[in-house]
Amino acid sequence: GVATDEPIPGSLCDMLQSAVTxxxxxxxxxxxxxxxxxxxxxxxANGARLAMRANADVPRAMSLLLRKITGFSGLVHENMYRFTGWRFLSIGRALERAHRMADLLSVFTEEEAPEGSLELLLEVGDSAMSMSRRYAVSLSHATVLDLLAMDPKNPRAVLYQLNDMKDHIGVLPGATENGHLSSLARSVLQVHTSLAISTPETLTPEALSELRDQIAYLSVELTDAYIR
Structure with a gap:
């Protein structure tokens, strides 16, 4: 839904305005x-879109927007009362991040992916500094997958987000039924375990696509369990 020929996509501004509404x-x-x-x-965002005439200033504008959205996220993290609504908000954020990262990894780790794809993944995952600190070897599919898919300490990694989801869902009302995990809790545990026991070698683009679809289906199960 993002038009790549627009310096600041109109869909982004519409999304932010929808949040305000x-x-x-x-x-x-x-x-x-x-x-x-x-x-x-x-x-x-709207002001930058109206004022910008070329793509040259996009990095600066996006950097400003990222700092401001991080500030808003910080207010939520530091000040919001930890009730059920906060847990649903946290689950939704973890779902979106896990799904998006699995999707990006499935595309940019393919053999025919363009040159620079691994560097782009690190940039989108805000993990370039973590990569240089953790690995002395050169950039590779294995190191990128280890850091962005399977690292439980990297907040941009898929496994980290699944850990977060598992913890929050585990304390929601109805998470257990007569001592047994609910259907949703079982599904999250299955997806989490499947990734936790994987290796960079087994995380092929096809496996990552399947992981992405499994994470997307968790949203359906969450809706069935608590919203419908």
Missing amino acids: SASKVRDRFSVDGWLALNDLAQT
């Missing part, structure tokens, strides 16, 4: 700082 409907439950930060983020 949604927040306005629960304004009495939204902190003043959170409200100001979200509006500032949307206005900055």
Whole structure:
């Protein structure tokens, strides 16, 4: 849904404006700082889109937006009361990050992927510094998969996000039924275990595509269990 020929995609601005609209409907439950930060983020994105004429300034504009969205995320992490709603918010974020990273890995680790794909994965995963600190060897499919798919300590890794989901789902109402795991909790555990016992050699593009689809289906199961 992102137009690559637009310096600042209109769909991004629409998404941020939709978030502001949604927040306005629960304004009495939204902190003043959170409200100001979200509006500032949307206005900055829209202003950059209207003012930008070429792609040259895109990195600077995106860097500014990333800093502002990180600030908003920090407010959520530091200030939001840890009730069930916060857990659903955290599960949704973990789902999205795990799904997106599995999708990117499945595409950019293919043999026919263009030159520079591994470097792009590190940049998108904000893990270039972690790579240089952890590995003395040169960049390879194995090291990238180890860091971005299977590292339980890297917040950008798929396994880290599945760990997060498993912990949150484990304490939701109905997570256990008569001492047994619920259907959703079992599914999350199965996906988590499947990745945890994998190796970089077994994480082929096809295996990563299957992992991506399994993570996407967790969203369906979550909806069936708690929303419908």
